[in-house]
Structure formats: structure tokens, C-alpha cells
Amino acid sequence: MSILNSKIPEGPLAEKWNRHKSAIKVVSPANKRKLEIIVVGTGLGGASAAASLAELGYKVKTFCYQDSPRRAHSIAAQGGINAAKNYQNDNDSVFRLFYDTIKGGDYRAREANVYRLAEVSPNIIDQCVAQGVPFGREYGGLLDNRSFGGVLVSRTFYARGQTGQQLLIGAYQALNRQIAKGNVEMYSRHEMLDLVKIDGKARGIIARDLVSGEIKRFGAHAVVVATGGYGNVFFLSTNAMGSNGSAAWQCYKKGALMANPCFVQIHPTCIPVHGDQQSKLTLMSESLRNDGRVWVPKKKEDAEKLQRGEMHPNDIPDEDRDFYLERRYPSYGNLVPRDVASRAAKERCDAGYGVNGEGKAVFLDFKYSIERLGKDVIAARYGNLFQMYEKITDVDPYKAPMMIYPAIHYTMGGTWVDYNLMTTVPGLYSIGEANFSDHGANRLGASALMQGLADGYFILPYTIGDYLADEIMTPKIDVKAPEFAETEKAVTDRIEKLYNIKGSKPVDYFHKRLGQVMWDHVGMARNAEGLKEAIKMIQEIREEFWKDVRIPGELDNLNPELEKAGRVADFFDIGELLARDALDRNESCGGHFREESATDEGEAKRNDEKFTYVSCWEYKGEGVEPVLHKEDLVFENVKLTQRSYK
Amino acid sequence: MADKILKELKIKVWRQKNAKSKGKFETYVINDISTGSSFLEMMDILNNDLIEKGIDPIAFDHDCREGICGTCSLHINGRPHGPDTEVTTCQLHMRKFKDGETIIVEPWRARAFPVIKDLVVDRTALDKILQAGGFVSVNTGGVPDANAIPVARDDAEEAMDAAACIGCGACVAACKNSSAMLFVSAKVSHLAKLPQGQVEAAARAMNMVSKMDELGFGGCTNTGACEVECPKSISITNIARLNREYLKARISR
Ligand SMILES: Cc1cc2nc3c(=O)[nH]c(=O)nc-3n(C[C@H](O)[C@H](O)[C@H](O)COP(=O)(O)OP(=O)(O)OC[C@H]3O[C@@H](n4cnc5c(N)ncnc54)[C@H](O)[C@@H]3O)c2cc1C
Ligand code: SF4
Numbered sequence: 001m002s003i004l005n006s007k008i009p010e011g012p013l014a015e016k017w018n019r020h021k022s023a024i025k026v027v028s029p030a031n032k033r034k035l036e037i038i039v040v041g042t043g044l045g046g047a048s049a050a051a052s053l054a055e056l057g058y059k060v061k062t063f064c065y066q067d068s069p070r071r072a073h074s075i076a077a078q079g080g081i082n083a084a085k086n087y088q089n090d091n092d093s094v095f096r097l098f099y100d101t102i103k104g105g106d107y108r109a110r111e112a113n114v115y116r117l118a119e120v121s122p123n124i125i126d127q128c129v130a131q132g133v134p135f136g137r138e139y140g141g142l143l144d145n146r147s148f149g150g151v152l153v154s155r156t157f158y159a160r161g162q163t164g165q166q167l168l169i170g171a172y173q174a175l176n177r178q179i180a181k182g183n184v185e186m187y188s189r190h191e192m193l194d195l196v197k198i199d200g201k202a203r204g205i206i207a208r209d210l211v212s213g214e215i216k217r218f219g220a221h222a223v224v225v226a227t228g229g230y231g232n233v234f235f236l237s238t239n240a241m242g243s244n245g246s247a248a249w250q251c252y253k254k255g256a257l258m259a260n261p262c263f264v265q266i267h268p269t270c271i272p273v274h275g276d277q278q279s280k281l282t283l284m285s286e287s288l289r290n291d292g293r294v295w296v297p298k299k300k301e302d303a304e305k306l307q308r309g310e311m312h313p314n315d316i317p318d319e320d321r322d323f324y325l326e327r328r329y330p331s332y333g334n335l336v337p338r339d340v341a342s343r344a345a346k347e348r349c350d351a352g353y354g355v356n357g358e359g360k361a362v363f364l365d366f367k368y369s370i371e372r373l374g375k376d377v378i379a380a381r382y383g384n385l386f387q388m389y390e391k392i393t394d395v396d397p398y399k400a401p402m403m404i405y406p407a408i409h410y411t412m413g414g415t416w417v418d419y420n421l422m423t424t425v426p427g428l429y430s431i432g433e434a435n436f437s438d439h440g441a442n443r444l445g446a447s448a449l450m451q452g453l454a455d456g457y458f459i460l461p462y463t464i465g466d467y468l469a470d471e472i473m474t475p476k477i478d479v480k481a482p483e484f485a486e487t488e489k490a491v492t493d494r495i496e497k498l499y500n501i502k503g504s505k506p507v508d509y510f511h512k513r514l515g516q517v518m519w520d521h522v523g524m525a526r527n528a529e530g531l532k533e534a535i536k537m538i539q540e541i542r543e544e545f546w547k548d549v550r551i552p553g554e555l556d557n558l559n560p561e562l563e564k565a566g567r568v569a570d571f572f573d574i575g576e577l578l579a580r581d582a583l584d585r586n587e588s589c590g591g592h593f594r595e596e597s598a599t600d601e602g603e604a605k606r607n608d609e610k611f612t613y614v615s616c617w618e619y620k621g622e623g624v625e626p627v628l629h630k631e632d633l634v635f636e637n638v639k640l641t642q643r644s645y646k
Numbered sequence: 647m648a649d650k651i652l653k654e655l656k657i658k659v660w661r662q663k664n665a666k667s668k669g670k671f672e673t674y675v676i677n678d679i680s681t682g683s684s685f686l687e688m689m690d691i692l693n694n695d696l697i698e699k700g701i702d703p704i705a706f707d708h709d710c711r712e713g714i715c716g717t718c719s720l721h722i723n724g725r726p727h728g729p730d731t732e733v734t735t736c737q738l739h740m741r742k743f744k745d746g747e748t749i750i751v752e753p754w755r756a757r758a759f760p761v762i763k764d765l766v767v768d769r770t771a772l773d774k775i776l777q778a779g780g781f782v783s784v785n786t787g788g789v790p791d792a793n794a795i796p797v798a799r800d801d802a803e804e805a806m807d808a809a810a811c812i813g814c815g816a817c818v819a820a821c822k823n824s825s826a827m828l829f830v831s832a833k834v835s836h837l838a839k840l841p842q843g844q845v846e847a848a849a850r851a852m853n854m855v856s857k858m859d860e861l862g863f864g865g866c867t868n869t870g871a872c873e874v875e876c877p878k879s880i881s882i883t884n885i886a887r888l889n890r891e892y893l894k895a896r897i898s899r
């Protein structure tokens with residue numbers, strides 16, 4: 001038997017989840033009180049799970065590295081959340097949302113999981129409204145919707161440009177209520193550094209109190225990891241500075257398989273990099289592509305003048321502008337999916353038509369929609385984004401076009417989970433962006449928020465009961481057990497090893513170099529030679545890091561450099577696995593583009609015959625090559641077609 | 647529009663090893679900063695400089711770096727979030743400063759926000775206020791359809807205005823009484839404006855205000871300093887609404 005058992009229930013697609021729910025075990029209220037659950041992470045996934053589990057009666061301990069659970073990076077999501085409510089009467093349905101998600105993911109996700117996601121999506125909106133989430137409304141008082149890239153219906157709910165913030169505050173308030181009741185113990189400024197296993201089962205974690213530096217042990221009957229994505233392996237991304245892959249990586253080292261690590265989403269509309277002092281990239285919402293037109297100059301000499309700052313974009317007449325998305329994709333135009341838009345921008349810039357000093361930017365121009373609709377309409381739609389853009393760049397987008405460029409944004413890959421969201425380690429669950437489950441090779445806009453809340457409010461609280469029902473006789477986990485001592489020692493040894501290197505360069509120096517290798521060779525376009533080269537370079541930088549990094553400060557005090565060092569140490573390993581996975585997958589699908597697998601026009605070419613599987617990597621020890629397991633994807637309800645947006 | 651280089655800046659910054667030790671100002675010189683860099687990128691560069699020189703870098707709080715998580719919290723040249731309007735520290739850019747300038751950087755100062763290290767303070771008191779009542783008491787599941795209760799668009803918009811608070815604490819740092827009234831009123835208004843939150847509105851106001859007093863925040867004397875420094879333009883009219891709800895709760899007691 002393969003170690004991968006996806007536990008997809010039998011029966012027709014639309015009945016799987018209901019059948020499964022009736023078949024799985026339930027824990028009695030009296031027993032729930034005796035069972036403890038650790039939830040690591042307080043984003044949409046973690047906060048919704050922790051609150052819901054505590055409401056059910058479990059004893060929950062929750063962790064985040066920020067000073068408050070409300071600051072998880074879910075807060076930064078702008079655009080919206082999808083749900084198959086069909087409030088617009090535009091013939092949306094659970095099946096259509098399911099189908100769009102499977103197709104958008106380029107047929108590399110599990111049908112059963114995605115269908116369930118679509119099925120519970122309407123409940124999410126009900127729940128959020130009941131919590132007081134102030135979604136945008138129509139004058140009649142009912143909820144309003146937006147459209148997002150890659151779909152033909154309006155199913156996106158939003159709260160201005162701050163949807164993630166409002167959804168997270170809703171979940172955080174539910175969490176606060178449980179903290180006040182004593183059902184959740186909240187550990188802020190605590191970072192999970194390792195997973196503790198006893199007899200093969202997840203039984204707790206080792207965490208560092210980031211203020212005192214104390215290494216602490218926490219036990220539980222089950223552990224849920226909801227620690228977000230690993231996009232910061234690229235150094236520059238739209239993730240928060242502290243976003244990391246470390247918790248998931250420690251789980252990997254303890255036996256949880258990593259799935260599809262090479263599926264990374266590059267978002268086409270971010271503010272471009274300026275100079276070399278930058279530490280983070282800012283997203284400009286995808287919704288802007290509804291009213292902005294993307295272009296670069298037709299003439300190379302114009303582009304060169306723009307690069308030298310000798311010309312203003314407004315001086316280039318329409319006939320000299322190349323609206324390359326409209327030219328290449330007449331039917332979707334500026335609204336092609338993210339991966340397609342990103343690659344097209346890179347193609348123009350690589351050909352020498354980039355429009356900023358670095359030659360790495362294209363224009364997103366609102367002139368045409370301002371002429372058509374008036375400035376007020378545009379201001380009402382995007383005012384806060386325009387203000388943000390102006391604060392950062394000092395350019396007024398009402399008067400001159402925005403400059404944008406693609407940036408790393410989201411990781412579809414993550415910890416492998418079965419239908420119950422359990423990893424290959426019994427009792428260890430993974431939810432939200434941290435798992436791989438629903439988005440295949442490319443995530444549609446407004447679907448990550450949906451997935452995080454679906455996992456936390458409506459899926460995990462049911463499926464975890466099936467496991468815990470067999471644990472009711474297990475007494476409170478004793479953190480004095482030798483397994484805790486051993487794991488704690490490994491954690492302390494590693495911290496001391498890092499700290500005692502006392503080299504000459506700060507952590508950022510190495511992280512930036514890693515990021516550059518990743519962006520150049522494992523970024524928007526990949527090929528076998530470049531990937532092999534990248535693996536070699538990553539290994540070299542990692543070796544240097546372990547010899548020459550300098551971590552100042554004390555171990556028993558707040559020490560942000562020490563925190564960073566631990567995360568970056570793991571990013572080297574994650575980056576290497578990412579490159580390895582990209583090397584194995586010699587096809588182009590979704591966000592993963594292999595130059596060897598393209599049509600004559602340079603469009604992505606999938607290879608269903610060879611690659612209709614989930615790549616699942618198993619850790620085999622330090623310095624040993626990981627082993628690839630394949631979970632074959634079976635499509636019974638949709639027909640695989642080559643995506644076309646022409 | 648084009649970025650310039652600030653050749654030299656002096657950064658006079660509060661250094662404090664931990665909660666127990668006494669702090670003091672130190673001044674560092676930093677060169678060649680682009681006006682297009684953000685204030686925190688300047689701090690990153692300064693810190694990497696310090697590390698290479700063998701000096702402990704300056705601890706400061708930050709995470710999203712796009713003005714939404716509320717983590718960043720620097721008091722710059724006498725103002726919470728520095729010399730720009732409607733921005734958080736992470737959105738403040740170096741074009742707001744002049745070459746040769748001395749920039750003074752301090753932590754939030756308030757009794758309820760003890761310093762943890764350098765510029766990092768403990769703001770868990772804000773979480774505790776919200777735990778006292780800043781929620782709607784509903785469990786997951788068993789709620790009505792989202793469109794079952796229509797909400798007037800203006801009410802939803804006003805609720806959203808108040809809900810935009812990022813919990814940064816700049817209002818407290820700006821207030822000479824260290825009052826958290828703006829923060830509390832934002833939450834009370836957000837929920838009171840929606841039918842879902844109205845049921846518990848009065849009790850919520852009462853519980854949150856008592857908690858605020860208990861945690862060592864000062865009283866509100868209507869100076870309006872909070873509104874000026876709030877990066878999300880939370881209006882002090884919310885405080886009037888809070889007072890109304892609070893009064894209702896007192897009367898019905
Ligand atoms: C700028 C931006 C805009 C976006 N816009 C949209 C959008 O409009 N619609 C949409 O659907 N999606 C959007 N996304 C994607 C979506 O926001 C995220 O995928 C989603 O919010 C992730 O939620 P999460 O709960 O999995 O993780 P996060 O919200 O990232 O939370 C991670 C949590 O884990 C904690 N943590 C991490 N590591 C550790 C550790 N070692 N120990 C302890 N705690 C730890 C953190 O403290 C945090 O609480 C956007 C993403 C970005 C970056
Ligand atoms: S009211 Fe304004 S200043 Fe106060 S915490 Fe909220 S966002 Fe910050």
C-alpha cells in the first residue's frame with residue numbers, strides 16, 4: 001500500500017461530503033472537554049478553526065508569532081471572497097464554482113475536495129454576516145458582488161478593498177469570545193519550532209517565547225498547522241515580513257509529505273521593485289484590471305527614453321502604445337488569469353520594452369476609463385488603492401499610468417492532506433494556505449479566503465472528531481515524556497548552533513541572494529538546466545550561511561535576527577525542494593511554466609498523460625535526496641481541456 | 647517624482663534592553679538613502695549596518711508593511727507614525743525627510759503599553775479590551791441566510807468606516823491621557839451600526855469601557871489628538887456614539 005491514502009469517499013460527487021459526515025465518528029460533549037487541540041496560526045484558517053473547535057467544547061491552545069492574533073497576514077487580502085450564492089441570478093451554482101476552480105487550477109487538484117469547498121462556501125457568507133462583517137451592499141440592503149479574473153459570473157463578496165481584514169476580524173472576534181470564556185489559551189509572540197511525536201502520533205509542539213526566549217513544551221491530542229504560505233523563499237513577495245514556511249517544514253521533517261511545492265502564484269499587478277534597498281512588494285488588487293488597460297510602448301526607442309526618465313508616458317500617442325494583452329488575448333484581454341498576465345509582462349520586459357529605470361515594469365492605465373466613466377466613478381471604485389499607490393511611488397494614478405510588475409504572491413503547494421485535512425502524520429492536520437488541497441497549479445482570485453474559512457469553520461471541526469473519537473481514553477499529554485525532552489534538545493541545539501556561528505554577514509544578505517536565485521531560475525519561466533543550476537547555487541549559499549551568518553543580541557531576549565535566521569535556514573531547504581519538484585514536472589501548468597513544454601506561440605502546454613498527479617515528497621534525512629510519491633488525480637466529472645483565453 | 651539620495655541622516659533612537667532596564671537615546675549616522683525607500687527599509691539598512699559593526703540592531707515591530715496589520719508602531723519626530731497623514735509607519739517614505747536631518751524615533755509611550763525592547767511595546771491590553779465584549783455572540787453554524795436581514799447601505803458603510811481600525815494604538819500614543827477611547831468607540835460603532843451587533847450594543851459598550859479603565863488607560867477629555875494621528879481616519883464622532891451606548895447601559899442597569 002502506498003503511504004498516500006486520500007480517503008476520498010465513495011459515491012457521486014455531490015453526495016460525497018454528506019455521506020462522509022454521516023459515516024465519521026463524533027465525540028460526546030463530556031469527552032470533548034478532556035481533549036486538547038493545538039492550533040498553530042491565527043489567520044483565517046487558524047482563527048476560524050480555533051474558535052469553532054472551542055465552541056464545540058474542545059480545549060484549545062493557539063499560537064501566533066505576532067503580538068496579536070489579529071495581525072496574521074490574512075489581514076492583507078484586498079479583493080474579496082467567492083461563494084456560490086447565486087444572489088445575482090446569473091446562473092452560478094456549486095457545480096459552476098467547482099468547475100471554475102478545477103479549470104482555473106489547470107486540472108491539478110482533487111475533484112472531491114474542490115467540490116466540498118464550493119458546497120460549503122455559501123455557509124461562510126452567512127456566518128460572516130452573523131458575526132458583523134460589513135460586506136458591501138446594494139441600496140436595497142442586500143449583499144453586492146464583484147467579478148474576478150477567469151470566471152463569467154459575479155460571485156465575489158467584498159468589504160471595500162479590505163475583505164481579508166474584515167473576515168479576519170470576524171474570526172478574531174469569535175476567537176476572542178472563546179478566549180474570554182477560558183476555552184482557548186492564546187499564546188501570542190510564540191513561534192512553533194518543532195513538532196513532537198509520540199508513538200508515531202502528533203502530540204505537541206516546541207515553541208519559543210519570542211519575548212523571553214524561553215523554549216516551551218505544549219502537549220495536545222491533535223495538532224493543527226495553519227501557518228500560511230512559504231512565498232518568502234523568494235525574499236521579495238507580497239507576503240508579510242514574518243511569513244514563513246518553518247512550521248510546515250518541521251512537520252515535513254517529522255514525516256508529513258510536502259505536495260506540489262513548485263506550484264507558486266505570481267501576481268501580475270504589484271508595485272515594481274525600485275533600486276536595491278527594497279524589502280517587500282506591495283500588491284495592487286486584481287480588481288484594477290477591470291478598468292485599467294495594460295500597455296508598453298510599441299517603439300523600443302520610446303521605452304528606452306522612459307527608462308532614462310527622458311519621456312513622460314502621457315506623451316506617447318495611442319497608436320504607439322502596445323496593448324499587448326488585448327493584442328494577444330482578444331477575448332479575455334486585460335482580464336486573462338494571473339499566470340498568463342504575468343508571463344506576458346515578463347515577455348515584453350525581457351524584449352526590452354520595460355518602462356521604469358530597471359526596465360522591469362509595464363503600465364496599467366486608467367486614462368481610458370476615466371474618460372469613459374469620469375474620475376468620481378473610478379475614485380469610488382479604487383480610491384484607497386490609488387492613495388496607497390501614490391504614498392509609495394509619489395505618482396498620482398489619476399494623472400499618469402500606474403507602473404506594475406509581477407511578484408510572488410501565493411503558494412498553492414503545501415503539506416499533503418487527505419480528505420479529512422490530516423497529513424501523513426496521524427493527528428497532525430494542515431489547513432489554509434499551508435496545505436496543498438484545493439487550488440491545483442493556479443489559484444483563482446478570491447478563493448484563498450474561501451478555502452481558509454471553509455477549512456476552519458466547516459470542515460476540520462467535523463473531520464477532526466473522527467480521529468479524536470479514538471483518543472478519548474488517552475490521558476492529558478505529559479510534556480515530561482522523553483519525546484518532548486528530545487525534541488526540545490534538538491531545537492535548543494539548532495538555535496545554539498546558529499547563534500554560535502558568529503560570522504560576518506546579517507541574515508538578510510543570504511536571504512536576498514537566495515531570493516535572487518529563486519526569482520531568476522525558479523520564477524516565472526523554468527527550464528531543466530536553470531533548475532539544476534539553482535539547486536547547486538542554493539546548496540552553496542546555504543553552506544556559506546551556516547559558516548558566516550552573524551546573529552547579534554541575546555538568546556534570552558527578544559531577538560528578531562534570531563527569528564529570521566531560523567526561518568531563512570528553512571527557506572534554503574524549501575527552495576531546494578521547490579526547484580527539485582519543478583525539475584521533475586516537465587510540463588507547463590498553471591503557475592508552473594517549463595520552457596521545454598510550450599506551444600509554438602509560447603503558450604503553456606500541459607502534459608496530462610504523464611503529469612496528472614500530485615507530487616508528494618518524503619523527507620529521508622539531512623543531505624539525502626527526498627523520495628517522490630505520486631497521488632494520481634482521477635477526473636470523473638470534468639473533461640480535461642487545454643486552457644485558452646484567446 | 648524621481649528619487650533622490652539623502653546623503654546623510656542622523657537617527658536618534660530610543661534604546662532599551664528589556665522591560666526592566668532603563669532606556670536612553672543613541673544617535674546613529676546613516677548614508678545614501680533613496681527618497682523612494684520606506685522608513686522601515688531605512689531602518690533595515692541601518693540595522694544591517696549595525697550588525698556588521700557588531701552593535702545590537704534596533705528592535706521594532708512590523709509585519710505586513712502595507713498599512714493594514716497594525717503592527718508597526720513608531721513615534722517619529724514627535725508624531726505617532728511620523729510626519730505624513732493617513733499612513734502607518736510602514737507606509738511612510740523617506741521623501742518626507744530632508745538631507746542632513748536628525749530624526750527622533752521613540753516607542754509608543756503609554757502606561758498600558760510597557761516597553762518590551764527598544765521600540766517594541768506590549769499592546770495586549772487592546773486585545774483584552776476586545777475580549778471583554780468586542781464580538782457578536784454567535785457560534786459557528788445555525789445562522790440565518792446572509793440576505794435574510796437587509797442592512798441599509800449607509801449603515802453598512804458607516805460600520806465599515808469604523809471597522810477599518812487596525813488596532814495599532816496610535817490614538818493612545820497621541821493622547822496626553824493615554825486614553826483608548828477612539829479604539830474602543832470604533833469597535834462599539836462598527837457593531838452597533840449593524841442589526842447583528844445591536845442586540846448586545848449597550849452591554850458591549852459598558853464592558854469594554856470598564857475593561858479599558860481597569861487596564862490603566864486614561865479618560866477622554868476630547869482633545870481630538872487621536873483623530874489627527876489615526877492612520878485610518880477613524881472619526882471622533884464614534885466616541886459620541888460610544889457615550890450614548892454607555893449611557894443606555896448605565897440607565898438600564
Ligand atoms: C497581499 C495579499 C492579498 C491577497 N488577496 C486575496 C484576496 O483578495 N482573496 C483571496 O481569496 N485571497 C487573497 N490572498 C491570499 C490569502 O490572503 C491567504 O492565502 C490567506 O489569507 C492565508 O490564510 P492562512 O490562515 O492560511 O494564513 P495566514 O493568514 O498567513 O496566517 C498564518 C498564521 O500562522 C502564524 N504562524 C506562522 N508561522 C508560525 C510559527 N512557526 N509559529 C507560530 N505561528 C506561526 C502567523 O502568526 C499567522 O497567525 C491575498 C494574499 C496577499 C499576500
Ligand atoms: S482608532 Fe486609529 S489610531 Fe486607534 S488603534 Fe484604530 S487605527 Fe490605530
Ligand code: FES
Pocket residue numbers: 707708709710711712713714715716717718734735736737
Ligand atoms: S507593518 Fe503592517 S501596518 Fe505597518
